[in-house]
Amino acid sequence: MLRQYELVERVLAYDPDADEAMLNRAYVYTVQKHGTQKRASGDPYFSHPVEVAGLMTELKLDQDTIITALLHDTVEDTLATTAEIERLFGGDVARLVDGVTKLSKIEVMSENERAAENLRKFLLAMSEDIRVLLVKLADRLHNMRTLHFIKSADKRRRIARETMDIYAPLAERVGMYEYMREMQLLAFEQLEPEGYATITGRLAQIRETDGGQVDAIALAIKQALAETGLKVEVSGREKHPYSIWKKMAERHVSFEQITDIMAFRVLTDSTEDCYRALGVLHTTWQMIPGRFKDYLSTPKSNGYRSLHTSLIFENSMRMEVQIRTHDMHRTNEFGLAAHWAYKQGDRPDGQVGWLRDLIEIVDASHDAEELLEHTRLAIYQDRIFAFTPKGALHQLPKGSTPVDFAYAVHSDLGNFAVGAKINGRHMPLRTPLNNGDVVEIIKNRTASPQLSWLGFVVTGKARAAIRRAVRAKEREEVAAIGRKLLEGIADRLPSKIGKKAVREAVKRLGLGTEEDLLVAIGTAKLADRQVMEALVPGSTSGMDDPDHWPKQERAISIRGLTAGVAFHLAECCHPVPGDRIVGVRVPGKGVEVHAIDCLTLASGVDADWLDLSWGERTTGAVARIRMVLHNRPGTLAEAAGIFASNRANIAALENSSRDELFSTYDVDLDVTDLAHLTRIVSALRASDAVAEAERL
Structure with missing residues (x-):
């Protein structure tokens, strides 16, 4: 564990103007607040925030970030308050600490709901200041380094799965590949212990028997480049164990069939030298077709820049070579964190494009499952590049369609899309895009997103926007049904009612708007008597005769419908609990529930089917x-x-x-x-x- 003076010296080494007294005060504060708390390893708890702060100094981050790292667990795990932190360390530090602070575990919530709520708060705080993400990633990395001390295997696997699904992809999206690789390796060890042991064991055997082959190849590459006057640094390494495992799973091959276990990195002084080095390597050794990628002319969305190629060395050995400048290498390894180094005069805007997409997803997601699904889609890698007709470049996941492209350009463009031209040709909206496609979206202001689009879009942003639009449309339909029912209820009142009575009824029922009232009526959440009493208090007295009120419907609930959507059982097939059922959306009437083998459906109803099931409350x-x-x-x-x-x-x-x-x-x-x-x-x-x- 870093001692107090060691941490302060690290910061002062790259930031001589840092407030030494405040750094010392933050170190002492976290030690005092965490007191006698212990970690699973038996170490004092304060060793964790100190080590996280140490990771931040390796990235040469500013003073507020170092202090945030020291204090990031005090609000959750001690008696410290955000107000106290603001008084002692300033508003910026208090805001950052609040952003990094993990939500207290709420035992009544499911694992997914806890993870989703934690992620929701995290993304919103991150959108205001990207340093929140940098501290959180360091926090997770140190927790993964000490994960083996946790006794519960289930808890270790849960943390490892969350790391693999959320934090490692987030590290990749901000270009922090060093963090990403270590997180993946530590999570891989917990999630696939047999695969981890097998691959690391085989790599150890290769190291013992290769007789310095990696160093020899690196030297051969350096000599070939030096003969043409290029001054370079060359290093070789084994591929990451998790990337080998992933390749084995994707290609369905054994370890022995993986031919490019070794990877080499060439560092040059300039971008021009990168291309010169590439030419030398391609003329010295045979390149493997289809394995060349130019991330210099088209960088990844996280700022990653490099040339990638694969070559066939002597004895038919395959090797991957990455070529980049020294400056690119630092940015590639530490991404956005590299821009926050003290020596950099400019600070990057935390509202980078992909982060704005994530915030839109947070706003649009209906529940925990949707939030996690859409966020994972948004942060995973494997990208393609597509262009607007004016030449603007957009990066999308592989398999994206014109609908995904439209939402990537602007949410309104996706909502009004009715067709697309790909490279000048009219193509269906479900057509997968390829690298370099020029996409023109044809729109119509009267159009709206279709539920069927969810069957082919791949981006989280598109899925979230489509579901939000469909829910809004369903709400309008339910409100229309509610308005008709309200008119019928009003006819049974002793006097006519006006808009004022409706506004007062909304208040008496504790609802927000008149539309909320109509939706509540349309979804049968309010009984007729409740509505009448809210409209005209006292109007239902003397109406206790059971024959005065219409029979109530049976308690039937359907899974697979958006909350609040009106439905009715189709009279053509009379489905009952136990039947496999589907829904058909009927304008003005909500959703009509049919048995799957209904003849009406078999006759070719032209509509979107909803896959439904009976709920637990259904009684007949x-x-x-x-x-x-x-x-x-x-x-x-x-x-x-x-x-x-x-x-x-x-x-x-x-x-x-x-x-x-x-x-x-x-x-x-x-x-x-x-x-x-x-x-x-x-x-x-x-x-x-x-x-x-x-x-x-």
């Missing part, structure tokens, strides 16, 4: 059956007895046809679920009074 539904009875006295009574013995109430009965031998009845029955209905039909078929019985 109406099923329709057709029974053919022998035309003799007592058969209908016998059928009714079967219904009664199976506790099924007759909701409706219609004699659809009759002749000398048979009578046909269509019967609507209250049943609890599909199994209940099946028992009734089986009992009917077993009766001598019934010739045929089937569900309609």
Whole structure:
């Protein structure tokens, strides 16, 4: 652990004007506040924030960031308050500490909800100051370095999975590849212990038996470049164990089939020398087609710049070579953190493009699952480059479509998109884009996003925007239904009501707007009597007669619908709990729920289907059956007895046809679920009074 004077000396070495007294005060403060707290390793707890601060000094970050690193756990884990930190260390430090502070664990929430809420706060704070992210990444990296001290294997795997899914990709997106690689390696060890042991063991064997082959190849590369007058530094290394594992999984190959285990890095003095070095290497050794990438002319969104190529060395050995300048190398390894080094006069704007996308996703996400899904989509790598007709460059994940491109340009462009031209040709909106495509979006102000787009878009920003637009449209439809129902309720009141009465009703019911009232009525969250009483207090007195009020619907809930969306069970197929069901959106009526084998659906309804399932609160539904009875006295009574013995109430009965031998009845029955209905039909078929019985 760094001692107090060592930490201060590190900061003063690159920032002689730093406030030494404040740094000392912050060190003492964190030691005093954490006191006798211990980590899982047995070390004093304050050793953790001190080590995080040490990581920040390696990046030569400013004084406020170092102090934030020292204090980042005090508000959550000690009696310290944000107000106290602001009084002692200033508003900027207090704001940064608040941004980095992890949310207290809320045991009633699911793991995903806890992770999502933590991520939500983190992203919003990060949007204001990117230093929040830098401290958080260092905090997570040090926690991963000491993860093996945690006794619970499940807890270790949970932390490792969160690191692999969230923090390592975030480190990659800000260009901090050193942090990303170490996080991935430590998480890989916990998530795939057998794979980790196998690959690291094989790499150790290669080191023992290669006889200095890596150094020899590095020397050969340096000599080839020196002969043309290029002054370079060349280093060689094994590929990252996790990247080897990932390649094995993606290509479905064994370790022995991975041919480019070794990677070499060439550092030059200028960009021109990078291209000169590339030419020398390609003329000295055979390059592997399709493996060349130029991130100098088209840098990655995180600022990464380098030339990548793969060559065939002697004995058919494959090797990857990265060529970059010394300045590029520092930026590539530490990304945005490199720009925060004290010697840099300018500070980067934390609101970088991809970060703005993440903030839009936070605003648009409906729940924890959506937030995590969209954020993971937004921060993962593997990018392509596409251009607007005016030449503006946009980076997108592989597999992106014109819809993803439209939302990357501007949310309104995505919302109004109706078509696209790719390289001058009209193409479907679901067409995957390729590197270098020129994309022109055709828009119409009256258009709106389609739910079916979710089947092919790949970016988190597009998915979040589409879902938000669809929810808004569904809310409008529900509100329209609610308005019709409100008119019916108003007709039963003793006097006419105006806008003022509606505004007062909204207040009495604790709602925000008139639209909220209409939505609550349309989704049956408010009973008619509640609405009447809110509109005209006292108007429901004397209306206690049960016959005065319409029958309430059964308690039915459907999974797969957006909260608040009105639905009704289709009368063409009468689905009951236990049936596989789908939804069809009907303008002005909400969602119509059908059985999956409904003939109406089979006839080719032109609509988006929603995959639905029955909720836990469902207690019954109406099923329709057709029974053919022998035309003799007592058969209908016998059928009714079967219904009664199976506790099924007759909701409706219609004699659809009759002749000398048979009578046909269509019967609507209250049943609890599909199994209940099946028992009734089986009992009917077993009766001598019934010739045929089937569900309609």
